[in-house]
Amino acid sequence: MPARTPDAPTTRRPRLVTLLGPAFVASVAYVDPGNVAANLTAGARYGYLLVWVLVAANLMACLVQYLSAKLGLVTGRSLPQLLGARMRRRRRIAYWLQAEVAAVATDIAEIVGGAIALHLLFDLPLILGGVLTGAVSMGILAVQSRRGERSFEMVVTGLLVLITLGFTAGLFTSHVNAPDLLAGLGPRFAGPDSVLLAASMLGATVMPHAVYLHSSLTRDRHGRADDPATRRRLIIATRWDVGISLVIAGGVNIGMLVLAAANLRGVDATDTIEGAHAAITSAMGPVIGAVFAIGLLISGLASTSVGALAGAEVMDGLLHIRIPLTARRLATLLPALLVLAVAPSPTWALVLSQVVLSLAIPFALVPLVRYTSRRSLMHDDVTHPLTQAAAWLTSGLIICLNLGLLALLAGGRG
Numbered sequence: 001m002p003a004r005t006p007d008a009p010t011t012r013r014p015r016l017v018t019l020l021g022p023a024f025v026a027s028v029a030y031v032d033p034g035n036v037a038a039n040l041t042a043g044a045r046y047g048y049l050l051v052w053v054l055v056a057a058n059l060m061a062c063l064v065q066y067l068s069a070k071l072g073l074v075t076g077r078s079l080p081q082l083l084g085a086r087m088r089r090r091r092r093i094a095y096w097l098q099a100e101v102a103a104v105a106t107d108i109a110e111i112v113g114g115a116i117a118l119h120l121l122f123d124l125p126l127i128l129g130g131v132l133t134g135a136v137s138m139g140i141l142a143v144q145s146r147r148g149e150r151s152f153e154m155v156v157t158g159l160l161v162l163i164t165l166g167f168t169a170g171l172f173t174s175h176v177n178a179p180d181l182l183a184g185l186g187p188r189f190a191g192p193d194s195v196l197l198a199a200s201m202l203g204a205t206v207m208p209h210a211v212y213l214h215s216s217l218t219r220d221r222h223g224r225a226d227d228p229a230t231r232r233r234l235i236i237a238t239r240w241d242v243g244i245s246l247v248i249a250g251g252v253n254i255g256m257l258v259l260a261a262a263n264l265r266g267v268d269a270t271d272t273i274e275g276a277h278a279a280i281t282s283a284m285g286p287v288i289g290a291v292f293a294i295g296l297l298i299s300g301l302a303s304t305s306v307g308a309l310a311g312a313e314v315m316d317g318l319l320h321i322r323i324p325l326t327a328r329r330l331a332t333l334l335p336a337l338l339v340l341a342v343a344p345s346p347t348w349a350l351v352l353s354q355v356v357l358s359l360a361i362p363f364a365l366v367p368l369v370r371y372t373s374r375r376s377l378m379h380d381d382v383t384h385p386l387t388q389a390a391a392w393l394t395s396g397l398i399i400c401l402n403l404g405l406l407a408l409l410a411g412g413r414g
Helices: 022-031 031-045 051-075 079-085 089-122 126-147 149-173 178-183 192-203 208-222 227-263 273-282 287-317 324-344 344-374 375-381 383-410
Strands: none
Touching: 022 031, 022 051, 022 178, 022 227, 031 192, 031 227, 031 273, 031 287, 031 344, 051 079, 051 192, 051 208, 051 227, 051 344, 051 383, 079 089, 079 208, 079 287, 079 344, 089 126, 089 273, 089 324, 089 344, 126 149, 126 287, 126 324, 126 344, 149 208, 149 227, 149 273, 149 287, 149 324, 178 227, 178 383, 192 287, 192 383, 208 273, 208 287, 208 344, 208 383, 227 273, 227 375, 273 287, 273 344, 273 375, 287 324, 324 383, 344 375, 344 383
């Protein structure tokens, strides 16, 4: 039998499923503890009325995250890098300062959420729960540093699956009113307070750190694809990546609202996470209550890890300074622990963090839409005029709603 000669080398295109992952990391920002508080409050106060807000918010998020991912894929640079290359030193420092304030506000929400979850599960003091949340998040970040982006994506995707199970498990034992749920898809309000809550839900959807981060995630995962055919395939994969991950995240948010609408409507003291957990436990049993608290804990752990990664990318792109992720995690953990120690209530800390984030959204969103609309940057992959129009409309709507939210809060309506 003649000896077998080696096969000629062949170049095989990777399967589409192997190209997925970056959007799953970014999507964790959409199921953080701040979203939990808003969704539960909406369902408990107004039933299914504001389901349409979450549907609209998720559609906007899909568009914004796709543009961010495409920017990194086509240019080979992240949004912070592009901003840093076009600014003088003073502007870069000022821009970084507002982004850093947003990063701290993000960490406050995530650490507070994790601390609340540990308090609900094990009756731990909030400060100790915050320290443990930060410590575990540093372990998750160590996976990214030592194992690379793919391993980090797999870990965060696994956490997203657990978050989904934690926040939707109660739906299997709930009686959902299907006609009312369908009616909730029609845009409508029930007075000024529902408008305020809807603005809060929509305004907090596009998190600044997720917009900054996604462009770097695709850059690090795929690099810059100069070959048109390869680039086109990666853009198609990015659409699937964003679509699948944000459908999951959006489904979790809608599931939380539906869970509250079906079980907490009219129940007192459900405008805080602790109150909602107590009501869920009372209405559905301790097992569902524990699963919900576990989902909240994992939400805090995953989102705080992603937030630290985003903050490191912003610092590198704007200041050209790169520090170890664990060191950055420790630096931003301290303000969060300080807030836990002095804040009159964890819920108020969450609300305040969302207000700070709303102020930072335009600084990320407007440059993203501008850059992806420039042929000098995107070349043949410049955003289609209809997509540009949708992106500008989305930006304007989110900015106006956030400004309206801030005006209402300043007027004492929050």
